[in-house]
Amino acid sequence: MRKSDPKTHWNKVYLKKEVESLGWYEEKPQPSIELIKKSGIGKDALLLNVGAGATTLVDELVEQGYNNIIANDISHESLDKLKIRLGENKSKSINWVVDDLTNPQKLNDLGQIDLWHDRAVLHFFTEKHEQETYFKLIDKLVKKGGYVIIAVFNLNGATKCSGLPVVRYNEKAISSCLGDEFKLIEAFDHTYIMPSGDTREYIYTLYKRN
Numbered sequence: 001m002r003k004s005d006p007k008t009h010w011n012k013v014y015l016k017k018e019v020e021s022l023g024w025y026e027e028k029p030q031p032s033i034e035l036i037k038k039s040g041i042g043k044d045a046l047l048l049n050v051g052a053g054a055t056t057l058v059d060e061l062v063e064q065g066y067n068n069i070i071a072n073d074i075s076h077e078s079l080d081k082l083k084i085r086l087g088e089n090k091s092k093s094i095n096w097v098v099d100d101l102t103n104p105q106k107l108n109d110l111g112q113i114d115l116w117h118d119r120a121v122l123h124f125f126t127e128k129h130e131q132e133t134y135f136k137l138i139d140k141l142v143k144k145g146g147y148v149i150i151a152v153f154n155l156n157g158a159t160k161c162s163g164l165p166v167v168r169y170n171e172k173a174i175s176s177c178l179g180d181e182f183k184l185i186e187a188f189d190h191t192y193i194m195p196s197g198d199t200r201e202y203i204y205t206l207y208k209r210n
C-alpha cells in the first residue's frame, strides 16, 4: 500500500484535534529545555526546531529570552496553531519555515545554525532515502562547534505514532547516523506521559559537532 502524503496527513491531524490532546503534547518540555541549557548556547544563538508542530518548546524558549528561533514543520496548520497561541508580537520574532525535511527546499538555504532540535520527528522517516536526506541536512546546517538534540522513540518505544509506522533508535544508532564529527555529550531515556495517561518511551540525545 502506498504511504499517504505526509503533508496532508499532518495537516489533517492538527486540524482535527486540539493541540493539548495530541499524543505528543507537553505542557512543559522539560527534557528538551534541560539539554538546550546543557549545550550552553547563548540567547542569540540560531536555534532550529525541526518538525516543531505546535510545541510548547517555542513558547518556553521565547519566555527564556532566546531570540533567534526558526520553527519548521511540513504542516502549515500546526505552525498556524502555534502562531495563534504565541500571539502576534512573539510570533513575529520567529522565523517560520514550512518545508519537508525529507525533501528540503527552504531549509537548504538557512545557512549555518548553532543548534538543531528534533523531538519525535526523525522516527517517522522509515525509508533509507528519507533518513539520509535528514542527516545530510544536519551535516549541511549545523556549524562546527554547534549542537544537535534528537529525541525519538527508544527500543522499548511504540512501533506506531499518529497511525504511522516508526523506526526506534538507541544511542548507538543515532551516533552512527550522525557520524564521527558529532560527539555524544549526553543521552538519557525518558518516559513521556501522554494526555490519555498512556506512556511512550523516548531517548534524548545531545551531540556537539567537532
Ligand SMILES: C[S@@+](CC[C@H](N)C(=O)[O-])C[C@H]1O[C@@H](n2cnc3c(N)ncnc32)[C@H](O)[C@@H]1O
Pocket: 006, 010, 011, 024, 025, 026, 050, 051, 052, 053, 054, 055, 056, 072, 073, 074, 075, 078, 099, 100, 101, 102, 118, 119, 120, 121, 124, 161
Ligand atoms: C509527533 S509530532 C512532534 C511535534 C513536536 N516536535 C513536538 O514535540 O510537539 C511530529 C511532527 O513532525 C512533523 N513532520 C512530519 N514529517 C515531517 C517532514 N517530513 N518534515 C517536517 N516536519 C515533519 C509533523 O507535522 C509533526 O508536527
